[in-house]
Amino acid sequence: MIRYAISETDLVALINSEKPSWMGRAKQRIQSYIAAGGYTDDSDFWGEIKQVYITLQHEKCAYCETKLQGAVLASKVHEVEHYRPKSEVKAWPNHNVAHWKDFTPAWPTGTASNTGYYKLAYHPLNYAIACTRCNSTLKSSYFPIRGNRDTQNGNPADMQGESALLLYPVSLADPDDPQDIITFEGVLAVPKHSAGPAYERAVTNIEFFQLNHEDLTSRRAQEIINLWMAMEAATSTHASTAEKKMATKVIASLCNPRSQFTSCANSFQRLYNDDRTEAESIVGILVQALPE
Template identity: 30%
Template sequence: MIAAYSRASRSYRNGKKSFDFDPDIYGHLTVKQSLKQAQHDKCAFCESKFAHISYGDVEHFRPKAGWRQQKGDALSRPGYYWLAYEWANLFLSCTLCNQRFKKNLFPLQTPKRRARNHQEDVAAEDPLLINPAVDDPETFISFRKEVPYAVSGNARGETTIRTLGLRRVELAEQRRKHLGHVQALRNLVEIGEEPYAAEARSLLQRMQQNTEEYASMTRAFLR
């Protein structure tokens, strides 16, 4: 009995058998609502507010079923199965960031340090993707107008931008529209006519808060 159990366990750990995950647990409405609140109704990756057009996806930062080091690689199993229901591994993402771009990608700077099962420690990994719950994204990514770039050419910033499609045309168009409003408000401040300048300053201060859409880009633009 013990030997049979051990063989079955090894089959899951080495990827010969696949785990069955219950999306009704990690994708439950209460989980989505909590993530929306924690993320200020924004996609964890592109900072877009999308609730008016999409339910969004509960995204596993470390992929649960299988992973790829880079685009084009075969899917390697098992994934991070032991983190499938772990709160710290869950984010709310827009559909494009999750389904069109990130998918099962989880590149490491040192692939041999990858945790392959629940007995290994993910803290030993060196992910190339920025974890918005742990890292300060602005340390790695800034903006030239609406275009994101890796600060000092750092690998984590560039890999995150590329993997998540953060330079995609549709997203750039939305950011450009947003910056048009920011620029108009800054012009009012510079003109200095009150009370309009005071109102514009107040709006600009609010637009730089983390609760607001594209706040990191707005802060970079106004520096």
């Protein structure tokens, strides 16, 4: 997970450029929800500004960093995700769900809410683009927090008291940069800190989004192998100048925010620079696991 840094002012400017009438209509819709005391309809129009977030996030899922190819012809693979659920909040972890049945955190994760964050249903800082896996299958209507739930607030900037456990990588609204919370050991997402709120937040995100599930680690493995080969070529005494130039370009591409699994690639690049022997050992294990 990486941060897509943008100010609220600049984000609104992009929305106005994409759909000039959207912000005004959004404010009217929120007023209707406030009058009703909750989210009341499903005639939504947040999809009209989906492209803003697709472009901002380089066509990647906000949570697992999978590249969602096809911003124009296959935009349905990009789902508009409400960071704080708009109509209800379910208690988490749900031990009836297989992938969370054995996860019992030692920290509070918040209570359920029948109304949800209806005042944020059309707030630009409550959106992100996510894949179906992370949004529909996992995120659903869950939103774990350490503090007290503040469903009556209409401004994310004033909601830090909730101590949200899920990271929000879009904009600078979240005080934590995801790469300061979660790092990688090979293909595995791990907490960057060993204790405290940052550790708890890392573990929650890793468990919540199943960031170490095989459907992600197998794809990260291929990226790491490609990165290893490029770094070896770039530093080889036997490679030509042209080969080293190509390898350097590949390294830059794999570690670029526009590529998938950027955070994992950055972590492996740091390991390679600090401890090439350990990096080689990890790649050896990954290569052994490749299907033949």
